[in-house]
Amino acid sequence: MAKSDWPELVADAPALGDARRPLVVEFVAYDCEYCRRFHVTTREYLASHQNVGFVIRQLPNRFVQRSRGASLAALCAHEQGQFSQMHDFLLTDDQWLRTDDWASTARRAGIRDVNAFLSCQRAPTALARISQDSALAARLHLRVTPLLISRAQGVKAGELTLPELIEWSSRP
Template identity: 30%
Template sequence: MGSCERRDDMRRSINIAAGLLLLAGSAAAASTQVPWDRIDGGSSLKEIEREIVAEVLGQAKCYGGCGETVLACLQKNPDDKIAKRLAAFAVRRVKADQDTPDILQEIEDRRLSAFPPKVFTPDLSGTRVCGDPKAPVKVVLYADFGCPYCKATATSLRSLLGKEPKRLAFYFKNYPLKSHDQAVPAALAVLAAERQGKFWEMHDLLYEEDQNLGETYFESCASKLGLDLARFRSDQKEKGLLDRLRAEKMEGIQFGVEKTPGILVNGKFYRGVRTWEELLDRIEEEGDLIAAGL
């Protein structure tokens, strides 16, 4: 009986080893089919990284219109913009130490960001805009002035538009968090500054010194911007500004914002990796989809 069990264990071990060798051989074979020189960052990958990316590309569906796997799309048309973006994304993610299941899930999150079950229509009437309001891509940011991730996103968008003002339209909406005791006062300060034509200037100053938020700093910023201090103080206390602040946050909640920053790209909730590089890629991808009529 013990001898039979040992033989069964040996067979199982041999089968597992054979299966692993088969998978390794399959991944290596798939790697040779990928046009690495046409994928951003592909040529610099280590062999094990190439095998992971090849496995991802052989499973992930390309949502750019071809209806096949990303690898099949690249083999048919190495210049397919969406397939190339997804392949470059997989390269970046494997370099960030993500494995096949994680990258496949992140690609699914990208798909839902590009083709969500619902597209929202935020109220942009009276909302301040940075960039060209006629731009084909509109980004709405629901943010808190005490949130470091909001700061990174907002300042990156501002920097991008400082160089390319016609590239997109960036709308800012307040979404103060209860965990930040100066979130509401900061939001009211920026809305009060807007009444004197200095919304974006105050926005930038608040994010510049986000660790010093408080009444003293708000008034220091108002003085620096040349605002009428008496009016600034009065406006911050006005019920109309608080109502507007509540409306902005409520809209974000209705659209599914649970944490900051909440981001809409042409009304599509961004569900992707929360880095500036990946958000910018999603913005550029939206332009590609519009150009392709998708």
């Protein structure tokens, strides 16, 4: 990954923390067990580093339909300003992994307008966003999740512990 890719990586994507100060880009698949475990580290990191953001890109498992559905759910929640809520829900709840009932998942996650959420899931916009994120990952030869990218540090694949994340992300 070249530093010239950074603007494209951070542009026009949902973020956790301070979206104006992206420190890390994370490619995520919501059914990925490593992503689910790493999410705990991400929350701890952002709780103690409130002046930075994590940009989240979608890289669903192309062989698992629910993985794509979860990415759609996250992006459709983002349309309502509730990305963080759905992102957290998908990475901490297990029930959605066993159902295709996205209306129920949205209600359980606390999405305000379930009808708008479902309309978004049927519209081509969110699906196109997932395709764009997947194409970006492919162009950069990124294939696994969780995958972290820092402008200063480059690419780091796999989950990190909180001390490892602090050390990796704080290097100039």
